[in-house]
Amino acid sequence: xxxxxxxxxxxxxxxxxxxxxxxxxxxxxxxxxxxxxxxxxxxxxxxxxxxxxxxxxxxxxxxxxxxxxxxxxxxxxxxxxxxxxxxxxxxxxxxxxxxxxxxxxxxxxxxxxxxxxxxxxxxxxxxxxxxxxxxxxxxxxxxxxxxxxxxxxxxxxxxxxxxxxxxxxxxxxxxxxxxxxxxxxxxxxxxxxxxxxxxxxxxxxxxxxxxxxxxxxxxxxxxxxxxxxxxxxxxxxxxxxxxxxxxxxxxxxxxxxxxxxxxxxxxxxxxxxxxxxxxxxxxxxxxxxxxxxxxxxxxxxxxxxxxxxxxxxxxxxxxxxxxxxxxxxxxxxxxxxxxxxxxxxxxxxxxxxxxxxxxxxxxxxxxxxxxxxxxxxxxxxxxxxxxxxxxxxxxxxxxxxxxxxxxxxxxxxxxxxxxxxxxxxxxxxxxxxxxxxxxxxxxxxxxxxxxxxxxxxxxxx
Numbered sequence: 001x002x003x004x005x006x007x008x009x010x011x012x013x014x015x016x017x018x019x020x021x022x023x024x025x026x027x028x029x030x031x032x033x034x035x036x037x038x039x040x041x042x043x044x045x046x047x048x049x050x051x052x053x054x055x056x057x058x059x060x061x062x063x064x065x066x067x068x069x070x071x072x073x074x075x076x077x078x079x080x081x082x083x084x085x086x087x088x089x090x091x092x093x094x095x096x097x098x099x100x101x102x103x104x105x106x107x108x109x110x111x112x113x114x115x116x117x118x119x120x121x122x123x124x125x126x127x128x129x130x131x132x133x134x135x136x137x138x139x140x141x142x143x144x145x146x147x148x149x150x151x152x153x154x155x156x157x158x159x160x161x162x163x164x165x166x167x168x169x170x171x172x173x174x175x176x177x178x179x180x181x182x183x184x185x186x187x188x189x190x191x192x193x194x195x196x197x198x199x200x201x202x203x204x205x206x207x208x209x210x211x212x213x214x215x216x217x218x219x220x221x222x223x224x225x226x227x228x229x230x231x232x233x234x235x236x237x238x239x240x241x242x243x244x245x246x247x248x249x250x251x252x253x254x255x256x257x258x259x260x261x262x263x264x265x266x267x268x269x270x271x272x273x274x275x276x277x278x279x280x281x282x283x284x285x286x287x288x289x290x291x292x293x294x295x296x297x298x299x300x301x302x303x304x305x306x307x308x309x310x311x312x313x314x315x316x317x318x319x320x321x322x323x324x325x326x327x328x329x330x331x332x333x334x335x336x337x338x339x340x341x342x343x344x345x346x347x348x349x350x351x352x353x354x355x356x357x358x359x360x361x362x363x364x365x366x367x368x369x370x371x372x373x374x375x376x377x378x379x380x381x382x383x384x385x386x387x388x389x390x391x392x393x394x395x396x397x398x399x400x401x402x403x404x405x406x407x408x409x410x411x412x413x414x415x416x417x418x419x420x421x422x423x424x425x426x427x428x429x430x431x432x433x434x435x436x437x438x439x440x441x442x443x444x445x446x447x448x449x450x451x452x453x454x455x456x457x458x459x460x461x
Contacts, residue, residue: 001353003033005051005100008071009040009079009107009114013129013180014333015341018066019106020054020073022345023127028058030353035098038454040076040107041114045087049094049457052450063449066338067428069183069331071106072446079114092121094457102352106345108135108178109388112360112378119358126360126378127348128175129341131184131329133217134390136175136362137381139168142391146383159389167396170412174376175362175391179341182420184211184328185221191324192225192259199255203311205246205298205319207258209291211328216393218328219261220405221413228256229403231294233263234393237272238400243301245403254310264290291321332432335422340371347373365415 006023008016020036027034037043038050052073054061063072080087095103102123105111108130115124128135137143145164148157170176188210199206208227212218216232223230228249231237249256264272273289299315307318333341340363347361356375364374381388397409405413 001030001032001101003035003099004102004104004349004352005035005037005095005098006054006073006104006106007037007040007043008073008075008129009105009111010075010077010130011108012070012075012329013131014069014183014329014331015179015337016071016073016075016106016129017064017068018333018338018341019127019129019179019345019348020071021060021064021066022342022347023104023349024054024060024064024345025342026346026349028055028060030349031058032349032353033058035100036073038450039074040078041080042076042078043074044091044094045078045080047090047094047457049098050454051098052453052455061453063446063453066342067332068446069333070446072450074447077110079110080117081113082117084117088117088121091118095122097457104345104348104352106348108132109381109390112381112388115378116358123352123355123357125348125351125356125358127344128178128360128362129180130178131180131218132212132215132390133178133181134213134215134392135178135381136173136376136391138174138391138394139165139172140174140380141165143381143383143389146385146387146389148383148385148387157385159383159387161389161392163395165394167408168394170415171364171366173365175360176365176371177336177340177363177416179337179344180329180333181217181221182336182416183331183333184218185224185417186334186421187328187331188218188222188259188324189225191322191327192222192227192257195322196226196255196257199257199320200253203254203307203318205250205256205258207260207291207295207298207319207321209260209262209321209323211324212261212263213390214263214392215390216261216398219259220393220397220409221417222259223405223410223413224417225259227259229258230398230405231258231260231264231403232393232398233261233265234395235398235400236265236267236269237294238267239297239301241401242403243298246298246302250310258294260290260294262290264294291323295319295321332425332428334420334425336416336420343373347375351375371415 272293311318399406
């Protein structure tokens, strides 16, 4: 193998550059050239195939900094499907003209599906990424737990999950944690702590909405920020239990902080807030308004008279919402993500080098070995209908009465976060945030430097 290509697809995470860096450094050791395809699958769809040499003379370009969040290659949510036969043939022809011998994609479930289409004609592997921590399996046979049936209101299929395993061992988890998750939790936990002081000082109830789509891993791990209550999408809202816990906490401490996953559902399984009627090319629905919908439920249930003696205001003012938003996906990755993203990128390159196809590098954990690298065939992520579902929070990880991580959930989180932040994280913050030069020197975008090095297919040999 002499030359491969690498791309980043889907939404951004803080650890993408670290993953690319790991793959390129490993390629340098093997004396393999790496071309970075710009803008994910959009770059492959472009007849000019914009790309950047990432290791000329087998030396990683200085712009590829594992401490820098986002991706120097750019990303997009464009994908290809099995019916795009002519498009696939053109992509393969373009890569052939560049003498590319393998494709390494950094992405999630949408990327995995797109890679499937190319892998029949071209060696492809995956390095995982997502802040949602939903790429992988809780246990090996989990895809068999999914079933489908026609939706009542449309011809689309609805998928349902019946957990076959009430308990799992942590060493059974396929891909224990995805790069980007730990940094997103770091941001969420800080956000919870900062919002807490406002709620506490003004006798308010704060509802904080976090990302995660249909999965509650981010909400679950927000426990490190010490919210009072956590609601995850996997467990329908039990309003009487929530109201009992809210009243008890408010009467004790005169404020409450609640974290909710963006796709939480009511007792009937309907989304709180709204789900977009359209989806992105990967089939992902955009959720919004969960926190505001929950706020209205609490306003109606508690009423104005409940808050006047303490907060001296109406319920509408006493309960407020905040979204942590896209800050969860940006900025410098913390130590855990930098280190393991680099390792997973290198492992993904090795999979290509060793001749694997449709394989994913994974991060495994056992009590004896701690974290270590592994690999997994991506087709084993699929259910009996060929669909890859997001990995949900296992029921044993959450206590629906305490609205808090269970003992098993806490045991799951501890290996990830016990040493997730290193001294260099604090040193980087100290040396970058309040530099005097920040006041006088404009931000320099990596896009400017990459544009100068971008090549096009008709310029390449």
